[in-house]
Amino acid sequence: MSKLKTLTNGFIKENPTLVLLLGTCPTLAVTTSVQNAVGMGAAATFVLVGSNILISMLKKVIPDKVRIPSYVVIIAGLVTIVQLFLQAFFPPIYKALGIFLPLIVVNCIILGRAEMFANKNSVVDSALDGVGMGIGFTLALLIMSTIREILGQGTWYGIGIVPGAIESMAIFKLAPGGFFTYGVVVAAVAALSKGRATKAKAAHCGACPSAGLCGGAEKGEC
């Protein structure tokens, strides 16, 4: 794959959240506001890029038997670094992300990409893949949170958008609204990409060993 393709793959065609359906938990939880979504996207991207680079660098060194535990340790380390930095320099975001910050560790996207891509490709390619997937994830979070914040609160990133024009429906900020928005957006993406995305998904899921971790194979989607 060309470098550009590697990068842009994760944006839409293989968008981790909307097409591959990985990382669903944070997608639902932190998209109540755009600010939180961006925070999560940034944090996850940092970890993703970092882990992809490191794992790609160490791919020849890590024996196959212990590769999953090793990846987990490296990812956990990166997540902890992000945790500490946010706690020190961006306390509000740290508080807002709450438990989902450490849960980035078990975000299927990261371990998935490590398995699928980083341990088979060059460092540069892995880095690009990480950036691309991270951007795709953040994009998905942005779409979800934009919908939920505007409909649920009438603001975007805290700025009032349509004060009074639409009556705020608080339900969008709550659990049911999260599920609903996610379902609609995924359906929209499926409709818009008309099968292109589904095919890519099929190829991916079956070959994705992280399916064992995310239950993807069981979904009956692949």
Add this chain to the structure above:
Amino acid sequence: MKTLKELAMPTLVLTVICVVVTAALALTYQFTAPYIAAAAASAADSARIELLPEADSFTQITDENVTGIEGLVEAYQANNGAGYVFTSKAKGYGGDLFVMTGINSEGQVTKVKLMENAETPGLGSRVGEDEYTSQYVEKDSKLEGVEAVSGATISSVAFKDAVSIAFQAYGAAAGVEVEVPAEPEVDPRTEIFPGEELTSIEIEGADEAYQAGSSGIIIVVQVEGYHPGMQVITGIGADGKIAGVGMGENEETKGLGTKVGEPEFTDKFKGLGADEVNGVSAVTNATTSNDGFKRGVKKALELVTQEMLDALATAKYTQVQPGAATFEPFEAENALEAVRTDLGIVVLTQAEGYGGQITAVVGIGNDGAITGVRFLSDHSETKGIGTKALDPEYLAKYVGKNSADGVDTVSGATVTTDAVKRAITKALAIYEATKGA
């Protein structure tokens, strides 16, 4: 059998990775720890700045003179000298309630805030509302004029106590004297016959005289105690005996002569007759005040004649039919009591109000018009709401009317007003039934 290499290598690699990662984290932690601590401190500080806006940052006070004060939880001093923020507690209705108080360098309250508490939601918890807490702003330690939340006395008192504790801490921390809030004054006149309305009457020789419904008469005379101008308040019951005594305005020596006004002494007078007053044991070291007081009580007893006491018995009726002189009881359905007077009838009727039965005393003239209405004090109507419909000022509207209609309903007290009207209507019905009898 796996070779040692096959088994050892993976384990070794994993271990190395673990160690490296842990080391990296330890380093990151060392680096970020101070920033994290600073962020936490400023978050706590911003809560305190809310109470003392002029402050910049705070240092905790550890001086035992301050922290040892009963009820004080935490004390912080503003680093720029703007003042202090204290967290104190007092026992409220549902348990301890916690209050944060900001006191500036001039000893005035900047803001108070209700913290953890177990008060009744919607009632005691209202001490946390702006309407109550805003009263404290700019007050000094005397906390004058702070009014309790109606219906939440205990919570209000607890809140006020907590703020007082904060002032005590302020005194200790700033090294200044703090005055304590004054105890609320209780007027002995209203304490002797609780629940009875006092009507001012003229009695020659008495500075003040009141008729307490049909329960008794209160006489106030001025005598010379240790100092001149000591008001002696004596309440005499319908039986001619002392119902209670008290000391009004006086210039007696604080802590000595003033002890004559305290319950320990005044309680001894209850139930005594005129010839027993001298026998009451004196207050130690306050002989002159004592003697003056007893003289006042005896004078009061002299001023109250048997006639006056007899009039008490019929006070119940004359209150709603002034000027009536003869009283003949008669039987009437739906009435607790009924008397025929020379001016008409007076009946006692009942109706179900908001909190239970209310008893009306209704006077109706020979022309069928209401001469007066009042209600007995043993009712359970909501204080300040339902009781507005039992207020003499409101009931006066019925005087001269032939029916209970035509008088407006007291807003917010529909149920009680309704009961009032029903009781009055019952009385009018009795008039109709028995007139010409």
Add this chain to the structure above:
Amino acid sequence: MKEMIVILFSVILVDNFVLSKFLGICPFLGVSKKLDSAVGMSIAVTFVMVLATAVTFPIYKEILEPKELGYLQTLVFIIVIAALVQLVEIILKKYMTPLYQALGIYLPLITTNCAVLGVALLNIDAGYTFPEAMVNALGAGLGFLLAMVIFSGVRSRVDAGDVPDAFQGIPITLIAASIVSLSFMGFSGVVEGLLK
């Protein structure tokens, strides 16, 4: 005792892990199609949650916290959980084969799942005592079970219906989930009322 009951009911009904806290969505969406696999999965999840709490809680309280190593929480927890489950799987396979056959296949699926790590972290965050944490973990698992069972019923109806192309599969499942989640919101207030 009262607190335990409150915690239990809260985490099962009001603060349901899946429908309210958004933890454990992957297995929720993946395995809830058939009732027996849903139940099997839930029991496995509950088992791992309780076990994970039982091990991670003391480790944090006795080792990490006192030694100011709190920042190693994420790392240590995930390693412990992964290792623990591996161990359990091996033991089950060798000594309790029938049980392994029923539940064992789900174990890898939930090892590094947000729900398990989530409950371990939440117990520390909430400041529970050890017994309270265990009750919380049990409740979380039971809540998961409840959500799964209800949802598998919902899903079988949904799939039988006529679903527009774009919505087929995951999207309609998510929308169904939103409705179930909505119904669970009705439980807020029950717990306080229960023990008044």
